[in-house]
Amino acid sequence: MLVTATANRSTNSRRVVFPFTAVIGQEDMKLALILNVIDPRIGGVMIMGDRGTGKSTTIRALADLLPEIEVVADDPFSRSPRDPDIQRERESPDLPTDKKKVPMVDLPLGATEDRVCGTIDIEKALSEGVKAFEPGLLAKANRGILYVDEVNLLDDHLVDVLLDSAASGWNTVEREGISIRHPAQFVLVGSGNPEEGELRPQLLDRFGMHAEIRTVRDPELRVQIVEQRSDFDQSPQDYLEKHSAAQSDLQQRIVDAQARLPEVTIDHDYRVKISQVCSELDVDGLRGDIVSNRAARALTAFEGRNEVTIEDIRTVIVMCLRHRLRKDPLESIDSGYKVEKVFSQVFGVAMAEEEASSNGRQPVGAG
Missing domain, CATH: 3.40.50.300 (P-loop containing nucleotide triphosphate hydrolases)
Known part of the structure; x- marks a missing residue:
């Protein structure tokens, strides 16, 4: 799904949605x-x-x-006017187009x-x-x-x-x-x-x-979430306007990342180590290897870089592998500890909890 930047849309012509x-x-x-x-x-x-x-x-x-994306007008599948299939189907390279969400x-x-x-x-x-x-x-x-x-x-x-x-x-x-x-x-x-x-x-x-x-669980954070929702419900347009700059910035980051993705590379040694992690965790098949590589490259593109780092891999690998460790339907999904432990051993780095402890701060998700 490739998206391209468009001019700002009027919020009056669409259903109001809480900003991401x-x-x-x-x-x-x-x-x-x-x-x-x-x-x-x-x-x-x-x-x-x-x-x-x-x-x-x-x-x-x-x-x-x-x-918004560019689509062929009246096409039930929202295909792009550059899609060769619809060009052959309509027997024309020049098709009427439209913009849609x-x-x-x-x-x-x-x-x-x-x-x-x-x-x-x-x-x-x-x-x-x-x-x-x-x-x-x-x-x-x-x-x-x-x-x-x-x-x-x-x-x-x-x-x-x-x-x-x-x-x-x-x-x-x-x-x-x-x-x-x-x-x-x-x-x-x-x-x-x-x-x-x-x-x-x-x-x-x-x-x-x-x-x-x-x-x-944090009471202060719960109050903040409730207040945010209340502000949005009371005046959606004002709330959207307040977050419009952040929304536009994130939208542009995603568009830029999509364009940069083909240029992102991941070192061969890192790819071998990702596969070693999957092997040691006894992950069935190769989906875990493939997804971990793709997610790391997507994160690198999102961060505006062209070379995948160990931290990029560490950020995504738990989400890519934790649900692949179950062998029995009655087992629960791993919390992520097993994946983090094997990742740290294979890549030769300290676990997140150990780093947080040595730096005198709480580990992510604690408290």
Whole structure:
């Protein structure tokens, strides 16, 4: 999903959404979302945490933050006018274009496979000889974000369909010998509450990153969050105006990172050590290796650099690997300690807690 900078939009013509830069805390979740926008090939993010911790608010805020994209007018799949497929389909390199917000699609828990994938009108196809296709939610989400709340309560088969489309970038609908294929390139974001059950390890492994969030316990910070929300509800336009500069800065950082990403390099020795970490943690397959490399490169691009550092890898590797350590569906997901410990041993650095202690400060997340 490539986004390009556009002129500032009028807030009067769109639904008012809480600004992403005003979300307090939950840094892992925010970073994982941003990295997946910079490089959708990371494979999406699974967000697990307590109820009422701002998961839905943050995801919608990110979609609203992103700049508008250029699309072919009246195209149900929001394809770019530079897409060679639609140029061949319309038999013209010059197509009418339009600007639209990055699609943000909520998948309802009770959605059927037809609603998600789309349906083929067999009667019309047979009587008129045309492929009559009614696009589903995957078509609507192309070049955008597909959000599934309570994904751990969704039917495993439907989760499989979503993950297949997210990984391949295509959705194929087949019925009665008729097949239709359309682009479905989106960032898949799932969220859920661990109390209601975890995804099977085989499905969880296919999410690129895993962010765990907890209820804020600090009373002062809780008051600050409540006051921020109250200010937004009382005067949304004034609140948005107050955060417009920060929103624009972050939007430009994401756009710049997308452009810089192809130039980012990661040293061969670091790639070997990432794979060594995955091997010593007994991570099945190679998804962990691939995602860790991609996430580290995306973070480097986001930070405005061209070479991946050990700190970049350290920042992302727990979110890339922690959910891949489960071998038994009854096991709980690792807190991150195992990944950090093996990372520190392989890369020859002190663990975050040890560094914090030696510097006389609290470790991140303490207190």
